Amino acid sequence: MSQTKSVLIEKLQVVIHFSVRVLALLMTFVIVMGVVDVGWTIYQKLISAPVFILTMNDMLATFGAFMAVLIAIEIFVNITIYLRDDVIHVKIVMATALMAVSRKVIILDLKAVEPQEVYGLAALVFGLSIGYWLVRQLPSYHFSKQTEDKPSIEGHE
Numbered sequence: 001m002s003q004t005k006s007v008l009i010e011k012l013q014v015v016i017h018f019s020v021r022v023l024a025l026l027m028t029f030v031i032v033m034g035v036v037d038v039g040w041t042i043y044q045k046l047i048s049a050p051v052f053i054l055t056m057n058d059m060l061a062t063f064g065a066f067m068a069v070l071i072a073i074e075i076f077v078n079i080t081i082y083l084r085d086d087v088i089h090v091k092i093v094m095a096t097a098l099m100a101v102s103r104k105v106i107i108l109d110l111k112a113v114e115p116q117e118v119y120g121l122a123a124l125v126f127g128l129s130i131g132y133w134l135v136r137q138l139p140s141y142h143f144s145k146q147t148e149d150k151p152s153i154e155g156h157e
Contacts, residue, residue: 020083027076034069041065060107067103074099094132101125 045058054062074096081089101124110118 020079024079027072027079031069031072031076034072038065038069064103064107067106071096071100071103091135094128094135098128098132101128
């Protein structure tokens, strides 16, 4: 019975890895289209009246588009690291989340949001920042299986 479960798990892992590769291809397409969109948006803003002038709203929209592409690149990095290491790296995921929240803060129109939303975003930024700092500060533990009963801890400093 254990052998049957092992074979099933291996086959399911092949399906998952194939799916993650497809996600990497799709994310590459999204990134390229995002870059094209950013370029097209800047071009459109520059040729419309007043010519070669970007208003503050234009700049904020452009920053938001840039950040969206950078977030997509970070997600692609997460995918490729998962494919390489078969592990989800918390530090990279938290950095991506910080970038996404930062994008929201950058493009936020303070005149159009309630104070509670600003407080919520502030708490989110604070929490993610502390979490990211903690993940970076903690020593990295690597658990290896020495025996069935006694796992050893390597890399503890």
